[in-house]
Amino acid sequence: MxxxxxxxxxxxxxxxxxxxxxxxxxxxxxxxIGHAPQDQQSSGKKSNLHGSSGPGxxxxxxxxxxxxxxxxxxxxxxxGDLIYVKNADGVYLKxxxxxxxxxxxxxxxxxxxxxxxxxxxxxxxQIQNADRQILSxxxxxxxxxxxxxxxxxxxxxxxxxxxxxxxxxxxAGIVGISRDITxxxxxxxxxxxxxRELDSFVYTVSHDLRTPLTQVFGYAEILMEGYSELLDExxxxxxxxxxxxxxxxxxxxxxxxxxxTIGQTQSSPEDIDLAGLVKSIAxxxxxxxxxxxxxxxxxxxxxxxxxxxxLFQIFDNLISNALKYGAKPGSVIEIGGTKQGRLVQxxxxxxxxxxxxxxxxxxxxxxxxxxxxxxxxxxxxxxxTIQKIASLFNGRSWVExxxxxxxxxxxxFFEPLDQS
Numbered sequence: 001m002x003x004x005x006x007x008x009x010x011x012x013x014x015x016x017x018x019x020x021x022x023x024x025x026x027x028x029x030x031x032x033i034g035h036a037p038q039d040q041q042s043s044g045k046k047s048n049l050h051g052s053s054g055p056g057x058x059x060x061x062x063x064x065x066x067x068x069x070x071x072x073x074x075x076x077x078x079x080g081d082l083i084y085v086k087n088a089d090g091v092y093l094k095x096x097x098x099x100x101x102x103x104x105x106x107x108x109x110x111x112x113x114x115x116x117x118x119x120x121x122x123x124x125x126q127i128q129n130a131d132r133q134i135l136s137x138x139x140x141x142x143x144x145x146x147x148x149x150x151x152x153x154x155x156x157x158x159x160x161x162x163x164x165x166x167x168x169x170x171x172a173g174i175v176g177i178s179r180d181i182t183x184x185x186x187x188x189x190x191x192x193x194x195x196r197e198l199d200s201f202v203y204t205v206s207h208d209l210r211t212p213l214t215q216v217f218g219y220a221e222i223l224m225e226g227y228s229e230l231l232d233e234x235x236x237x238x239x240x241x242x243x244x245x246x247x248x249x250x251x252x253x254x255x256x257x258x259x260x261t262i263g264q265t266q267s268s269p270e271d272i273d274l275a276g277l278v279k280s281i282a283x284x285x286x287x288x289x290x291x292x293x294x295x296x297x298x299x300x301x302x303x304x305x306x307x308x309x310x311l312f313q314i315f316d317n318l319i320s321n322a323l324k325y326g327a328k329p330g331s332v333i334e335i336g337g338t339k340q341g342r343l344v345q346x347x348x349x350x351x352x353x354x355x356x357x358x359x360x361x362x363x364x365x366x367x368x369x370x371x372x373x374x375x376x377x378x379x380x381x382x383x384x385t386i387q388k389i390a391s392l393f394n395g396r397s398w399v400e401x402x403x404x405x406x407x408x409x410x411x412x413f414f415e416p417l418d419q420s
Contacts, residue, residue, distance in 0.1 A: 104150020217246040274301035293329040302339035318348035326352025351406035
């Protein structure tokens with residue numbers, strides 16, 4: 001179970017936009033130097049600041065008039081993010097109003113100074129080493145940094161830096177944009193804490209319900225098996241209802257306990273052959289598949305690095321749902337997936353009645369059961385479990401309509417970085 005980021009009140013989260021950031025860096029670059037390196041203009045190579053000087057395009061000096069320069073300066077000073085320019089030796093050349101407020105010094109007091117004049121020696125050395133790496137590699141830098149403001153407050157900055165060049169192609173310096181994301185990080189920490197507390201509550205309540213439920217279930221079975229000849233048909237019916245309800249409650253508690261513990265005691269990622277995993281799940285469901293006259297067809301499944309238990313839960317839930325809700329005699333449950341770098345997308349497709357458009361977002365909420373699930377057994381936790389697993393790996397899950405009718409459930413996530 002989890003709390004949505006939409007429940008964080010009036011905190012507005014605006015991530016840095018690479019396209020807009022690159023465009024702004026290019027503008028500052030052109031104002032500072034006047035044009036791109038000659039070798040980039042002639043070779044048609046991409047500029048390190050997202051510019052391009054290929055055939056039909058040339059980098060010209062911007063701004064061309066004093067009015068343009070004043071306008072650009074006004075725009076830069078109005079932006080709430082820190083914007084600054086340093087030369088190849090780490091000496092500040094320009095900064096905007098936000099940088100002045102952060103450092104606590106006017107631009108005229110920053111120009112000609114280095115990071116050693118504003119931060120402690122160890123941090124300044126770290127910043128300058130990163131800047132040198134940018135200049136030597138010609139690549140952009142994007143990271144989170146923890147710095148101290150002029151008022152002594154520690155904050156977290158999301159920083160993007162890029163190199164700019166002299167007309168002869170030699171490195172001229174660094175252009176940087178930093179956004180204060182302290183409130184966002186604090187909100188994320190509160191969100192994580194709330195989710196941990198919620199999971200702990202669900203786990204405790206579910207665990208504590210098990211003992212009395214076991215007694216209810218056990219005594220009802222004893223009465224059914226040992227005293228059935230003493231009970232009339234009406235009493236036996238009541239007992240069967242008690243046993244059936246207790247069984248449903250036990251399944252619900254088991255599912256809740258699993259949902260609450262996802263991500264807490266997680267096994268290590270391993271290389272998983274998805275085709276083999278799907279085949280194993282299909283074998284476990286062979287009786288149900290045979291009775292429904294359905295089959296499972298997996299094709300083009302990539303190898304994925306993730307904890308095996310979590311991948312098993314994803315496919316077991318989705319295949320079982322397709323079998324339960326998308327059953328058509330003779331139909332096929334299709335399974336596929338793609339992988340690009342660390343991004344993995346998996347899908348399970350059926351040809352059943354489908355999910356109404358207005359229910360497709362709610363279908364992943366805990367306990368939500370759509371209109372097509374009426375008359376079918378289930379707890380309403382399976383899809384919420386899939387959503388939580390996906391979110392653990394910066395992913396998501398959603399449902400689309402299968403061409404020709406039915407539902408296609410998709411799960412997208414990023415493989416964890418190799419920590420070795």
